[in-house]
Amino acid sequence: MTKEEIRREILRILGEDGRLTSSQIAERLAVDVQEVAETVAELEKKNVIIGYSAIFNESELPESKVKAVIEVKVRPEREGGFDKIARRLSRFPQVSSLYLMSGGFDLLLEIKGATLQEVAEFVSSKLASMDGVLSTSTHFLLKKYKEAGKLMEEEEQDERLKITP
Amino acid sequence: MNRSYIAPHIASLPKSGIRDFFELVNTMEGVISLGIGEPDFVTPWTIRESAIYSYEKGNTHYTSNLGTLSLRKAICGYLSDLYGIRYVPEKECIVTVGVSEALDLAVRALVSPGDEVIYHEPCYVSYSPEVRMAHGVPVAVPTRVENSFALDPADLEKAVTEKTKVLLLNFPCNPTGAVLNEEQSAKIAEIAVKHDLVVISDQIYSELTYEGAPNSIASYPGMKERTLFLSGFSKGYAMTGFRVGYACGPAEIIDAMMKIHQYSIMCVSVNAQHAACEALKNGRQDMEMMRREYLRRRNVIVKAFNDMGLPCLNPQGAFYAFPRIDSTGMSSLKFAKRLLLEKKVAVVPGTAFGECGEGFVRCSYATSMEGITTAMEKIRDFLDSLKK
Numbered sequence: 001m002t003k004e005e006i007r008r009e010i011l012r013i014l015g016e017d018g019r020l021t022s023s024q025i026a027e028r029l030a031v032d033v034q035e036v037a038e039t040v041a042e043l044e045k046k047n048v049i050i051g052y053s054a055i056f057n058e059s060e061l062p063e064s065k066v067k068a069v070i071e072v073k074v075r076p077e078r079e080g081g082f083d084k085i086a087r088r089l090s091r092f093p094q095v096s097s098l099y100l101m102s103g104g105f106d107l108l109l110e111i112k113g114a115t116l117q118e119v120a121e122f123v124s125s126k127l128a129s130m131d132g133v134l135s136t137s138t139h140f141l142l143k144k145y146k147e148a149g150k151l152m153e154e155e156e157q158d159e160r161l162k163i164t165p
Numbered sequence: 166m167n168r169s170y171i172a173p174h175i176a177s178l179p180k181s182g183i184r185d186f187f188e189l190v191n192t193m194e195g196v197i198s199l200g201i202g203e204p205d206f207v208t209p210w211t212i213r214e215s216a217i218y219s220y221e222k223g224n225t226h227y228t229s230n231l232g233t234l235s236l237r238k239a240i241c242g243y244l245s246d247l248y249g250i251r252y253v254p255e256k257e258c259i260v261t262v263g264v265s266e267a268l269d270l271a272v273r274a275l276v277s278p279g280d281e282v283i284y285h286e287p288c289y290v291s292y293s294p295e296v297r298m299a300h301g302v303p304v305a306v307p308t309r310v311e312n313s314f315a316l317d318p319a320d321l322e323k324a325v326t327e328k329t330k331v332l333l334l335n336f337p338c339n340p341t342g343a344v345l346n347e348e349q350s351a352k353i354a355e356i357a358v359k360h361d362l363v364v365i366s367d368q369i370y371s372e373l374t375y376e377g378a379p380n381s382i383a384s385y386p387g388m389k390e391r392t393l394f395l396s397g398f399s400k401g402y403a404m405t406g407f408r409v410g411y412a413c414g415p416a417e418i419i420d421a422m423m424k425i426h427q428y429s430i431m432c433v434s435v436n437a438q439h440a441a442c443e444a445l446k447n448g449r450q451d452m453e454m455m456r457r458e459y460l461r462r463r464n465v466i467v468k469a470f471n472d473m474g475l476p477c478l479n480p481q482g483a484f485y486a487f488p489r490i491d492s493t494g495m496s497s498l499k500f501a502k503r504l505l506l507e508k509k510v511a512v513v514p515g516t517a518f519g520e521c522g523e524g525f526v527r528c529s530y531a532t533s534m535e536g537i538t539t540a541m542e543k544i545r546d547f548l549d550s551l552k553k
């Protein structure tokens with residue numbers, strides 16, 4: 001495997017299971033542990049790997065029972081375009097993801113909160129009133145079926161024969 | 166009933182010596198099985214979804230005997246992409262009920278009573294019985310661990326007689342994971358041309374090739390006109406239960422196979438044919454994802470066996486590791502039986518695939534990584550318990 005192939009495979013593997021150790025990854029790729037450890041360190045340093053976290057049903061936690069996505073139209077600035085306002089919004093801990101979008105609006109925010117009121121309060125007091133924000137459109141999430149590539153409900157497994165030629 | 170009603174050539178078919186072992190495995194609870202010759206992945210959703218859609222549309226009728234033209238076109242396009250071999254969908258391709266049926270058709274279309282069919286052992290369990298059912302004579306050529314279980318062209322040459330009609334190849338190989346290198350393929354092709362043999366190439370595991378691109382004996386000089394390319398969707402696309410395969414080759418042979426197929430099968434399930442079409446159209450990424458996962462598991466299982474003192478080659482294709490267990494002093498069957506009874510891990514004795522599989526066991530890594538690591542720990546414990 002080339003260095004680039006190893007790098008990609010490490011990302012794929014960690015993308016599926018972020019808890020695997022360097023030596024487990026090295027076994028899967030049949031390469032040296034040292035090489036994996038160094039590559040992972042480099043990926044972390046260069047912010048290609050930004051962090052590690054579990055994927056779970058967030059409504060298990062009181063502070064993130066409610067989730068909304070918000071479409072935001074903003075006025076781009078003469079210098080910096082959308083970046084300045086996007087960076088400013090992304091600092092709020094309530095904002096779990098933020099994307100610049102093509103199409104009918106500019107920014108897409110994912111917001112977490114304990115209650116509807118809390119989220120609504122954030123939208124009206126922080127978001128809608130921010131200089132440069134032209135309009136917002138808030139959609140509350142009702143049910144989650146899939147997140148980060150994982151189904152929230154496991155598929156039933158078809159029984160295979162125990163031994164076949 | 167004083168006489169046997171069973172036709173002698175069927176009555177004399179050997180019952181596999183490991184049937185009892187298979188029965189034993191199937192009656193036990195809580196077994197971790199490395200004995201399964203099919204993908205653990207469920208068929209990719211895009212394929213399942215298109216099968217559902219084909220029912221919704223009301224696709225419920227017979228298709229052309231050869232299979233739907235759209236599927237045959239997709240298959241021929243795929244083979245041209247992957248191997249650079251061009252087949253004409255209208256007359257050089259037939260869709261079958263898995264490679265199993267393709268193999269049956271091929272052998273029946275080609276073999277007359279007394280014709281010899283050479284194949285390599287250890288090998289898939291159907292080859293010898295298929296030949297016998299067609300009143301042919303199966304001739305097994307052993308492959309050896311020293312050659313990484315590739316067919317040695319010199320051994321092949323020695324096995325050829327004037328009665329030899331067909332050479333049956335299976336690379337990547339079940340149970341050894343062996344492939345042929347360029348030089349071996351070229352030499353085997355030369356021998357086939359020299360002795361005017363027809364080659365049946367069972368390439369069911371071709372997508373699951375780990376080092377370099379998949380190749381086929383059909384692409385060597387003088388080979389396309391004497392090779393039947395057999396493959397299907399069971400392994401690469403995780404579609405065993407759909408039962409779709411195909412044969413591509415010279416129009417004359419495909420036509421003969423079609424006659425048998427027409428009278429005995431009619432056509433493959435229309436729904437499965439739609440699903441297979443989708444597999445070739447949109448399933449390649451899923452296939453590639455599964456291949457990558459098998460490769461990771463291969464690396465883990467091969468290292469584990471070698472670390473615990475059971476020498477194991479690095480299989481170049483398919484999803485089987487074939488470690489050597491003769492250092493335990495046990496036969497393959499005894500090893501498999503004791504491992505099953507004492508540690509509840511199922512492996513298949515090498516002898517299930519021919520006598521020369523003695524001393525080896527087949528361990529399928531079409532099993533979750535978790536299952537593999539647990540099984541490896543248990544096999545290590547088992548080996549330790551033998552030393553006491």
Ligand SMILES: Cc1ncc(COP(=O)(O)O)c(C=O)c1O
Binds near residue numbers: 264289397408410
């Ligand atoms: C070498 C080989 N050929 C053919 C088959 C049968 O495949 P299919 O499901 O296409 O009939 C198998 C299945 O295990 C196999 O291992």
